[in-house]
Amino acid sequence: MKLVVAIVRPEKINEVLEALFKAEVRGLSISRVQGHGGETDEVQTYRGTTVKMELHEKVRLEIGVSDSFVGPTVRAIMAAAHTGEVGDGKIFVLPVEKVYRIRTGEEDTAAVTPVL
Amino acid sequence: MKLVVAIVRPEKINEVLEALFKAEVRGLSISRVQGHGGETDEVQTYRGTTVKMELHEKVRLEIGVSDSFVGPTVRAIMAAAHTGEVGDGKIFVLPVEKVYRIRTGEEDTAAVTPVL
Amino acid sequence: MKLVVAIVRPEKINEVLEALFKAEVRGLSISRVQGHGGETDEVQTYRGTTVKMELHEKVRLEIGVSDSFVGPTVRAIMAAAHTGEVGDGKIFVLPVEKVYRIRTGEEDTAAVTPVL
Amino acid sequence: MAIRSKALLAALALGSLAFAEAPRLSGADTAWMLISTALVLLMTPGLAFFYGGLVRAKSALNTMMMSFAALGFVGITWALIGYSLALSPGGSKFIGDLSLALLHNVGLENKGSVVDSILTIPHLLYMAFQMTFCIITAALISGAVIDRMRFPAYLLFITVWSFTVYAVMAKMVWGGGFLAQLGAWDFAGGTVVHINAGVAALVAALVLGPRKDFGRQALLPHNVPFALLGAALLWFGWFGFNGGSALAANSIGSLAFVNTMLAPMATLVVWALLDLTRTGKVTAVGAATGIVVGLVAITPAAGFISPGFAIVLGAIAAFPSYFVLLWRARSKLDDSLDVFAGHGVGGITGAILTGVFAQKSVNGVFDGLVAGNLNQVLVQALAAGTAVLVSGLGTFLLLKLVSLLTPLKATTKEEATGMDVTQHGEEAYTSGEGAILVADLPQTALKPKPQAGD
Amino acid sequence: MAIRSKALLAALALGSLAFAEAPRLSGADTAWMLISTALVLLMTPGLAFFYGGLVRAKSALNTMMMSFAALGFVGITWALIGYSLALSPGGSKFIGDLSLALLHNVGLENKGSVVDSILTIPHLLYMAFQMTFCIITAALISGAVIDRMRFPAYLLFITVWSFTVYAVMAKMVWGGGFLAQLGAWDFAGGTVVHINAGVAALVAALVLGPRKDFGRQALLPHNVPFALLGAALLWFGWFGFNGGSALAANSIGSLAFVNTMLAPMATLVVWALLDLTRTGKVTAVGAATGIVVGLVAITPAAGFISPGFAIVLGAIAAFPSYFVLLWRARSKLDDSLDVFAGHGVGGITGAILTGVFAQKSVNGVFDGLVAGNLNQVLVQALAAGTAVLVSGLGTFLLLKLVSLLTPLKATTKEEATGMDVTQHGEEAYTSGEGAILVADLPQTALKPKPQAGD
Amino acid sequence: MAIRSKALLAALALGSLAFAEAPRLSGADTAWMLISTALVLLMTPGLAFFYGGLVRAKSALNTMMMSFAALGFVGITWALIGYSLALSPGGSKFIGDLSLALLHNVGLENKGSVVDSILTIPHLLYMAFQMTFCIITAALISGAVIDRMRFPAYLLFITVWSFTVYAVMAKMVWGGGFLAQLGAWDFAGGTVVHINAGVAALVAALVLGPRKDFGRQALLPHNVPFALLGAALLWFGWFGFNGGSALAANSIGSLAFVNTMLAPMATLVVWALLDLTRTGKVTAVGAATGIVVGLVAITPAAGFISPGFAIVLGAIAAFPSYFVLLWRARSKLDDSLDVFAGHGVGGITGAILTGVFAQKSVNGVFDGLVAGNLNQVLVQALAAGTAVLVSGLGTFLLLKLVSLLTPLKATTKEEATGMDVTQHGEEAYTSGEGAILVADLPQTALKPKPQAGD
């Protein structure tokens, strides 16, 4: 079991979701994050106060998959989230020791195999 | 050391917290996420625009525990977050190499043992 | 490769960011979380309803680093996020199996080495 | 019978004789009543924000829509039939006739109304001014049923309620009906609007039963600034509500207006001090609530008592509502936004204190206890009691009736998901993530980009 | 020529003879027009919230600023030259002269205006009242171009548009110009304001082209309560817009005012029922939209038709806009906030129904179809058609002109980042995380704490 | 002495002789003053949103409550004693007597006020109108101390400030006192309200010292739309503030009203262009600020100068405030919401320009520099200087006094946690997660469900 954590552009999230669903990856959670990387910072001004915004809006995906799904998942994200401009984001693959489906108590692979 | 990551229903979060505290699990962080899984999507309409909402509000718990606490933690969440309806969520147990308590510099088990 | 996950005080985040940038750590993502630990809960009242707020505002950092950077990263956070009061937060170091940079497809160390 | 109407009263208060012959249209009074009508209409959106800010985000739109919908459904009903049943000169002591239905005989002259003897503005405008009262009264009730009442059932309920329960109350008090003849005074609607809405809310909360999370989870305000905005708009609109109830830009109108400033100010101060002594902190939700309670309490008395007594009345009025509100939150009663504690209790307090502080030397018409007329207090109490009965009974029967046609309450599953999504198919605040345009849209919509698929 | 002006009309409606000699200043009318002017001014911020709530958070400020900027740029332009070109007594049938430019001859007496024969308020106040109409008309257009039009280009566009396209339309209808002579009636701006803005919006949407995400992603309202607040403020302000268009606190003003309550109420009810039958759910965005459409439709008719017909007009007006709106969302036309469906279609519906429901017995001036005067319907339609042509053509040419001076549209990259950041250097909602004070601040700013470094 | 009062002036401006005998109550003037009073009252909630939107979310309620609290504490204080000390006909050149305390002798006739010679509305209404000025002046100060001043200390401070510093300023200028006798003119409160509040704010900021994060972290607006809403409500209310200061629905009232439209429009345009040239972007916060600065600057001049000069005045007024504001942000002075830059500087600019642009031909009473009367400029400057001294000194002493009774400033720990939680025990926006109902609630509250425990 693995946990795929990906940081992508907000404007790309819907395309990423479609790509994942096409790849049969249906279980996931996302959240808004702010990220810093190679992007150039924008300057903002509020009355006299000028600030450099060092963080940019991103969306974080968290996807628990069985090992065989890691490849397709990563490829789907890579393809859909790509623009080629600095700021496209990252994908991290983390090892997972155990997964439980709260509703059924199923474990591991069974826990992440979608209910049909 | 392990990191227990759980996705639960927002309306269950307070019950989950109580169950965890009862189980002596006092250190944790939560955040709002949106999840996709087996839930049926709702349709929403804004003026002429009709959309399928593929994501549902969930709450994500992140709990760093020493190995001996993994069991109780998972059981507590399982019990308190359960409704039996699709959408109850998942629990992931991840390996952790090191934990630090910023205030004291304590490491690992000591770092997650609550201050009394 | 490692993923450093840190929970810090919101009022400390800008100092933490500066410390990280000084330590050449430029790639990271942050998000707002609510945490529970040893902090004393505040009581709030809304009309007749009195509640104990068991969660406190925190900020979560997620930093993917090559092994050699784990030390500097942890030290930078420790120093900048420290107040000595209960509630300073935690740092977790998680193992990572693979990292990809979406823009270039670069992997692992290359993927987290900032573009210059 | 119109002789008891608040309007005539205001007129009498001027001790004017001009009213022997019919009054003439007045540009000044028309100007003031035009703006007053607009102000009272604005109160209903104000209420939407006052209520909407106090609920959870997932029910914010549902709560606001319960007020906005009243603007349409109750408003039109009033024009078609409600006004005639409530305020036509004819009919019985409890309900009007249909002589003014469909706005028949409601014209641009100051003729044909129940207050003709002192009307100096177009009859049509008087009808519109009264309409805004009916709308907000119905909307007030929603505070007790938000977050669980099915929206279609709610629409049916307030629509019928407006031309039955409300019409009866209005006729009895302002239409020269039973309570007017009894000698009860209600300047701008303490009985007709606030006791009426407060009791109806109490009954509705009991009939529907509590929300599934009530008493088990903390149901907290999602946006307190909205509640403050609502309170501000309510106050602003209330100047038309009370000041306009003189139906003229005259001294009584000015008195009512100024008392509408002073009383809630006093309530706000007392409320803040109660907060401070009880919890050590002055709360914003408390401030908003205190303002509204003070406004409710001064409503029946606005044009009848001196400014000094208005301050006293406002200060006193804080206590009963404050403590009923505390008790309610600890009780099993899910009057979710405390309509009863605020409007019911506040309205009763105001109605009775009107009988205490009224002075003929001020209002030109009747004395209260402070001027030695104990009897007036009893009459006021009797009127309040009658209102409680009529409103309570009427609302109960009506809700039962509606429940025969369509279920009143949403399922607990719908509650858990949130009323905005389940009742309105919308969310108050959306980010658009994971929202996929559905098929009946241009093809492009389905495949965001040619190459997006692989 | 002023004889056709809405104002005189209102006067005539009173059948007053007093107007043989010049009318005198009236305190009551002045009071009403002062507040009416304030109310109409408030509509533009109201529009900012109505529009701003319906867009994504990353363009909220840009959308709101498009309305707020009009308060400054269009307002000053109106005072300097727009008023004179639009409403000076002289000039041609299509455009005024410069006799009132720079507020020359615009004084505190009721003299020198195009409506002198019935003006009972200071000329200066009349100019200010008309100014608020020009401002909101320009701001209305923004709904079609938000989220992609470069802000400097927008400023240039509305500034010039206000003293060209708007001035011509105003002169033709209210300045005793071409359409007035034709016998077309527009009480408060169905043609000058709504058809004009709606068509200009349509053209602007076509000239700019759609947003890059349009039709591929769901672009959802980030704050529906703001849209409801906006609708409420618009309604509140509209009482001054229509009621004030009588220029007096008289019966016609009252009629216009009450019709401005009844029509949108009817539209709201019908809109809710359409929602209910189509999707099973009454939507909040729909309610807000319905209110505005009803207000648009009653505008040209407000002082001309009976309250009963106002309800009918409001009810009818829901249909065309409702369905054009549905069609538009499925089309390739990115009139982002449906200015055309709401104001263009609603305005045309209103203009024509004015010709249907008008009754001399009510307005004292002219009859419509219901009174057997079919011809009026044709005249109204002809006027609407003319407005469509003039506004469409003028707006098109002007946009082309502006595009020669500065690009109209932001880059897709800027769109993706969000217009608030790229056009205004601000975000609507900031948490301050990761915001570093920049160097030109006191040194302390750079090193938050001595020891923070290590 | 009342001869110098702004009200009489407005009257004189009409060149009316009627004032030989006492004026009669006027319905039209009453209608206008009723709505004007409501409008000015609405400004304080407007200020709450203008200020509240500009602070961080964790201090939003604290900031808003500082305005709302003034509605209660300052309002009641004014009725009890403030009005008498400020505007009773008797007393000295610097402070009134107690003849009108407790609203004694403040009745429904137009008698007993300092402006009797021209009062055409109930004295009680005049008192209420003046009350709203005192309330907002006190609330304005809060912008300098939000986010760190302990709430109880703030309550005590503004309550006493309102019947000391404010009362003295009002008496000197409007009560026929020192500055009035000097020949200084202040139509609607440039000196009494804005210079007064701006200087008091400056002193308060210095006495309290900066917030711990000031100059080290970016403290950004959490909700810019709220700031825009606040600016809009302030503008709307300001029409009553300036227009109502004529105390009548007459030509001077209309002049003041229209100038209150034109000046801020000009300031908004100039401010936007300054933004554009300096940063290449027109900011929304800048627009909101520019509007308010323009409103401040026109306040003392509103009824005295021609509309053309109002535009010029508004345009000029943008510069000093704009640059003081830039400087302040880089300084060590934590006048958190720039009350001094906006109201202090803007008020001084307006006061002096009043002496420049005033024309007897317009206001009927006095000439300024443009009419060759240089002396008036000096008098205005002298008055402004006096106001700076009185307000600065009085505020300083009062704050020191309060600090003896209770600490003024919250601890840095409380600041870090947020003032909403520490001062009010509330959060502006709550999701309810992790909020546990506490023990004094029904048992069910503690164990959400029987089986939840295990």
Ligand SMILES: Nc1ncnc2c1ncn2[C@@H]1O[C@H](COP(=O)(O)OP(=O)(O)O)[C@@H](O)[C@H]1O
């Ligand atoms: N080392 C990292 N750990 C966690 N998140 C990162 C890391 N590096 C980048 N990110 C996230 O990815 C986003 C884009 O990364 P960036 O380096 O700016 O672009 P690119 O990946 O195209 O070089 C950042 O805004 C941040 O959210």
Ligand SMILES: Nc1ncnc2c1ncn2[C@@H]1O[C@H](COP(=O)(O)OP(=O)(O)O)[C@@H](O)[C@H]1O
């Ligand atoms: N593979 C996964 N990785 C991450 N989160 C998941 C995954 N599967 C489900 N979730 C989260 O759990 C929630 C419920 O999962 P779902 O499959 O819908 O219900 P159930 O677990 O009852 O079958 C989802 O909304 C999502 O937030």
Ligand SMILES: Nc1ncnc2c1ncn2[C@@H]1O[C@H](COP(=O)(O)OP(=O)(O)O)[C@@H](O)[C@H]1O
């Ligand atoms: N075991 C844990 N797992 C995840 N987050 C934790 C854990 N313990 C603490 N935290 C986070 O760290 C924050 C501070 O921890 P706390 O124990 O209160 O202070 P300290 O670390 O100084 O003892 C908490 O609010 C929570 O967000």
